[in-house]
Amino acid sequence: MDYFITVIFFIFGSVLGSFLNVVAYRFPRGESVVFPPSHCPKCGERIKSLDNIPILSYLLLHGRCRGCGGKISLRYPLIELITGLLWAAAYSHFGLTLQLALGLFFITVLIVLSAIDYDTKTIPNKILLPSIAISLLFMLPYLLSIETIPVITGARATEAVIGSLAGGGFLYVVAILAPLIFKKEAMGGGDIKLAAFAGLYLGGYVMLALFIGFFMGAIAGIALIAKDKSRARDMIPFGPFISAGAILTVFFGPQLWSEYLSIAGLS
Ligand SMILES: [Zn+2]
Incomplete structure (x- = not known):
């Protein structure tokens, strides 16, 4: 049961990490962090939700945009992974x-x-x-x-x-x-x-x-x-x-x- 909850915390953390990527990219540019939905910074194509799964999508797409083939920075999956791991680590350290x-x-x-x-x-x-x-x-x-x-x-x-x-x-x-x-x-x-x-x-x-x-x-x-x-x-x-x-x-x-x-x- 405990492992199960740890995994849930990891998943939740990595999804949140995906949002933190958006905040970190848009906030200094003075853009809204909510609208418009995620899009490729190179070709502007909207990222489909299936291509927006934390960490996994980056691996499945071999780090490239489905629209233009442009390279996706490694830092996106990295921040998702770090946030996920730290959320899981925090849960196992502190409990509920x-x-x-x-x-x-x-x-x-x-x-x-x-x-x-x-x-x-x-x-x-x-x-x-x-x-x-x-x-x-x-x-x-x-x-x-x-x-x-x-x-x-x-x-x-x-x-x-x-x-x-x-x-x-x-x-x-x-x-x-x-x-x-x-x-x-x-x-x-x-x-x-x-x-x-x-x-x-x-x-x-x-x-x-x-x-x-x-x-x-x-x-x-x-x-x-x-x-x-x-x-x-x-x-x-x-x-x-x-x-x-x-x-x-x-x-x-x-x-x-x-x-x-x-x-x-x-x-
Ligand atoms: Zn693109």
Whole structure:
């Protein structure tokens, strides 16, 4: 039964991932995310629902549009797959709990913001700020009481606020210091707000998420420069790395942290 529900979560996640693709493509262009129905960006032909099945259609069509034969970007099935896998993973991690609902919301927002940041190097306020407002609204009753807030890492009410201020504050300091040290802008206002959003869910673990994000971002930066020296001055969008760090922290944060402490001889 449990496997069955996990599969349902995967299917639901991948269908949602298909919608996130539409949002990530149209939102920065100022287009409606609902109308018109999905169409090929190359030939404009409307995509039939049979050709719009997450992941499967891409495989069946060998990654090409049925109308014009134009290549379909691999990122579409990739985002569908990632969303599906993370939805299934969240279910098996949290079970049918309040944390699951929070975790799914958190993960889904991070995926769509990452895709947009990757394309446009900006994190849209119009998605991020309402997401922060919705999260606060949900957490408000817990903030006012002394009850444990159902944030995903099981933090207490005050930790959500502290995590949010710490995450956002830390990146704010980085944003000020980085141009002085590296002579280039490393962090935008969107990254700061994204860290504050992540802090609401992760509490103090947001620092771990940022550390993982920095680490992966540095590796990606080095790989990019190794491949093509001329790109050394390019700005790498940091949102996807913050998001990846945050998602890893959702699943492994407390465990990673306690292992770190025991390796460091602190527990
Ligand atoms: Zn086409």
